[in-house]
Amino acid sequence: MNGFFKVPTPINETVLNYAPGSKERKELKDALNEARAKVLDIPMYIGADEVRSNNTIDITPPHDHKHLLAKFHVSDANHVTDAINASLAAKASWEALSWEQRAAIFLKAADLIAGPYRAKLNAATMLGQSKNAFQAEIDAACEMIDFLRFNVAFMTQIYNDQPSSSKGIWNRIEYRPLEGFIYALTPFNFTAIAGNLPSSAAMMGNVVVWKPSNTQVYAANVLMEIFKKAGVPNGVINLIYPSGPIAADIIFNHADFAGIHFTGSTSVFQSIWKSIGNNIHKYKTYPRIVGETGGKDFVIAHRSADVDIVATALLRGAFEYQGQKCSAASRAYIPSNIWNELKSKLVKEVSAFNVGPVEDFRNFVNAVIDEKSFDKLANYIEEAKKDSSCEILVGGTYDKSKGWFINPTIIVTQNPKYVTMCEELFGPVLTIYVYDENKFDETLDIVNSTSEYALTGAIIAQDRYAIETATWKLRNSAGNFYINDKPSGAVVGQQPFGGARASGTNDKAGSMINLLRWVSLRTIKETFVPPTKYEYDFMKEA
Ligand code: NAD
Numbered sequence: 001m002n003g004f005f006k007v008p009t010p011i012n013e014t015v016l017n018y019a020p021g022s023k024e025r026k027e028l029k030d031a032l033n034e035a036r037a038k039v040l041d042i043p044m045y046i047g048a049d050e051v052r053s054n055n056t057i058d059i060t061p062p063h064d065h066k067h068l069l070a071k072f073h074v075s076d077a078n079h080v081t082d083a084i085n086a087s088l089a090a091k092a093s094w095e096a097l098s099w100e101q102r103a104a105i106f107l108k109a110a111d112l113i114a115g116p117y118r119a120k121l122n123a124a125t126m127l128g129q130s131k132n133a134f135q136a137e138i139d140a141a142c143e144m145i146d147f148l149r150f151n152v153a154f155m156t157q158i159y160n161d162q163p164s165s166s167k168g169i170w171n172r173i174e175y176r177p178l179e180g181f182i183y184a185l186t187p188f189n190f191t192a193i194a195g196n197l198p199s200s201a202a203m204m205g206n207v208v209v210w211k212p213s214n215t216q217v218y219a220a221n222v223l224m225e226i227f228k229k230a231g232v233p234n235g236v237i238n239l240i241y242p243s244g245p246i247a248a249d250i251i252f253n254h255a256d257f258a259g260i261h262f263t264g265s266t267s268v269f270q271s272i273w274k275s276i277g278n279n280i281h282k283y284k285t286y287p288r289i290v291g292e293t294g295g296k297d298f299v300i301a302h303r304s305a306d307v308d309i310v311a312t313a314l315l316r317g318a319f320e321y322q323g324q325k326c327s328a329a330s331r332a333y334i335p336s337n338i339w340n341e342l343k344s345k346l347v348k349e350v351s352a353f354n355v356g357p358v359e360d361f362r363n364f365v366n367a368v369i370d371e372k373s374f375d376k377l378a379n380y381i382e383e384a385k386k387d388s389s390c391e392i393l394v395g396g397t398y399d400k401s402k403g404w405f406i407n408p409t410i411i412v413t414q415n416p417k418y419v420t421m422c423e424e425l426f427g428p429v430l431t432i433y434v435y436d437e438n439k440f441d442e443t444l445d446i447v448n449s450t451s452e453y454a455l456t457g458a459i460i461a462q463d464r465y466a467i468e469t470a471t472w473k474l475r476n477s478a479g480n481f482y483i484n485d486k487p488s489g490a491v492v493g494q495q496p497f498g499g500a501r502a503s504g505t506n507d508k509a510g511s512m513i514n515l516l517r518w519v520s521l522r523t524i525k526e527t528f529v530p531p532t533k534y535e536y537d538f539m540k541e542a
Contacts, residue, residue: 010146010150010493011149012492014142015134024119036067039069040059041056042073044240045228045237045238045239047082051073051079053074053075053079055076056074059217061367062130062404063357063402063404064403065400065402065403069128072217084209084254086235087207087209089235094177094202094236095205095206097205103155105231109232112230113140117222117225118141121222121226122140122141124140125139126359128215129215130322130368130404132321132363136358138489143190143492144192144195147510148199155515158512168527168529169525169526170525173521177204177518178518179256179258179284179285180255180287181209181254181258182201182207182208183208183211183251184201184208184210184260185211185262185263185264186211186263191223194213194216196510197263198261202236204518210239214241220239248271248272252276255283256283256284257276259287259288260272260291262291263293263326266503273291276289292503292507295503296424297330298333298451299333300444300447300460300470301333301460302461302470306460306462307338307341310334310460311342313458317488318430319350319365319428322368324368326456326503327480327488329430331431331433331450333416333447334434335436335437336434346393353408367403368428373427374406376427377398381395381398381406384418384420390412390415390420391411392409392410393410393412410430411432412432416443422451424453441473445473453502455504456480457482457487458481458483458486461484479506479508480495490510496508496509
C-alpha cells in the first residue's frame with residue numbers, strides 16, 4: 001500500500017460519571033449481574049487453541065470471597081514451552097505485516113473497549129479486583145483505551161524519526177521488532193497495565209507470552225477476548241497462568257528470550273534481573289529489561305499550604321482503590337501549624353467513608369486484593385498499636401468474614417523512620433509525621449532519604465520559594481512529582497509514568513520512550529553512485 005498514513009490524533013477518553021439514572025450506570029449494573037450469575041471456565045490461550053489443564057484455581061471477588069466467579073486452568077512447564085513455541089511460530093508473519101495493519105488492530109481494540117466491551121471489562125475489574133465503578137472506569141476503560149490510541153500515535157512518531165542524508169546517499173532507519181519473544185509479566189492492581197504490557201510490545205511487531213497475576217485473571221480473560229475480536233492473530237499474544245518461578249525457569253533459560261515487560265513488586269523484579277544476568281550467555285540477543293515496581297509515595301505540606309488541598313490530596317491519594325496503587329500516598333509530612341485543623345478534617349472524613357462491596361455504588365472503599373495482603377496489613381496495624389511512637393488516629397480495624405476489608409487507617413508517628421514510613425504496605429494505611437513548621441528544609445532531607453523507592457510524591461504549598469526548594473531538593477525522590485495535587489492519577493499522554501531508584505527502570509509507560517524499548521534499530525545507508533577506485537586524492541603526486 002502506497003502512502004504515508006496519518007493515524008487519528010489521540011484524545012484522552014472521557015471518563016463517564018455513572019450518576020444515578022445514567023445509561024452507563026444501567027449497563028454496568030446489568031454487566032455485574034450477568035457476571036455474578038455464572039461461573040466462567042477460563043482457559044489458557046496458546047496459538048489458536050484454548051487450552052485446559054483441569055488443574056484449576058477459583059476466582060472469587062475480594063469483597064465476597066465465598067462467591068465463585070470463575071475457575072482458571074493453571075499452566076505447567078509444558079504450557080510455558082508451548083506458548084513460547086506458538087509465539088515464535090507467529091513471528092514471521094506478524095513482523096512482516098505492515099505497520100498500519102497493526103495500528104488498525106489496536107485502534108479497533110480501543111474502540112471495542114470504548115463501546116461494546118466497556119461495561120463488561122469494567123464489571124470484570126470491579127468483581128475480580130474489587131474496584132468501585134469510578135476506579136474501574138478510569139483504569140480498565142479509559143486508561144486502557146488511552147494506552148492503545150496514544151501508543152499507535154507514538155509508534156508513528158518513532159517510525160517518522162529518520163536521519164539526515166548528505167549528497168549522493170540516502171540514510172534510513174528501520175525500527176525492527178526484537179529478535180525473539182517478549183515476556184509480559186503483569187500485576188493485579190491495574191487492568192490497563194495488564195493489557196498494556198503485552199499490547200505495547202506486540203504493537204511494535206513483537207510476539208508475546210503473557211502471564212497475568214492470579215488475582216487479575218478474570219479481567220485479563222476479557223482483554224484477551226477483545227484482542228482476538230480486534231484481530232490480533234493467533235500466537236501473537238499467548239495468555240498463560242503458570243506460577244512465577246515455573247515460568248521463570250523456562251523463559252529465562254530460553255535462547256530466544258528477547259525482553260521482559262514487567263510491572264509488580266521490587267523484590268520480584270530484582271530476582272528476575274538476577275536470573276537474566278546469570279543466564280546472559282544463553283541468549284541470542286541482550287534482552288531488554290523494563291520494570292516498573294514499588295513505591296513509598298509521599299506528600300509534604302509546607303506551612304503555607306491550604307489545609308483543604310492537603311486533606312483532599314491525602315484522602316483521595318491514600319485511600320482510593322484501598323491504597324493499592326503504586327502511586328498511593330502512604331507517608332505524609334505535615335507542618336505543626338496546620339496539624340490540628342487537618343487532623344480533625346481527616347478524622348471526620350475518613351470516619352464517614354463507606355466501606356463495602358463494589359456492587360453498592362455508595363461505597364468509596366472496597367476490599368483489599370487477597371487474604372495474604374489482608375493479613376500483612378492487619379499485622380502492620382497491630383504492630384503500630386503496640387509501638388510507643390505511634391498512635392492510630394482513625395481506623396485500625398479489619399474484618400475478613402465476608403471480604404478482605406481493612407478499614408482506612410491513619411497512623412501518626414513521632415518517628416519519621418518508623419517502618420510504615422519506609423516500607424510499601426499496599427493498602428489503605430497512611431502514616432503521618434508532624435514536623436516543626438520551621439524545619440521545612442531538614443524535613444525535605446528526611447523525605448529524600450527515608451525510602452529506597454522514588455516513584456511519586458507531592459509538595460503542597462502556596463509559597464513559591466517553598467515549591468521551588470522542594471522541586472529541586474526532591475528531584476531524585478520521584479519520577480512523577482506533583483505540585484498542589486495528590487501523587488496518583490497519572491494520565492496517558494499527559495503525565496508519562498514511572499519512577500527510579502528501586503521503583504523501576506523509569507521507561508515511562510504511555511510514552512514513546514517505552515515503545516523504543518521494543519524495537520532494535522537497523523541503519524541502512526545507500527550510496528547512489530559509489531566510487532569505483534580505492535585511491536584518495538591526497539595520495540596523488542603534487
Ligand atoms: P507481584 O510482584 O506480586 O506480581 C507481579 C507479577 O509477578 C504477577 O504476575 C505475579 O504472579 C508474578 N510473580 C510473583 N512472584 C513471582 C516470582 N517469584 N517469580 C516470577 N514472577 C512472580 O506484584 P503485584 O502484587 O501483582 O502488584 C503490586 C506491586 O506492583 C506493588 O509493589 C506496586 O507498587 C507495583 N506496581 C507498580 C507500578 C508502577 O508503574 N511502578 C504500577 C502498578 C503496580
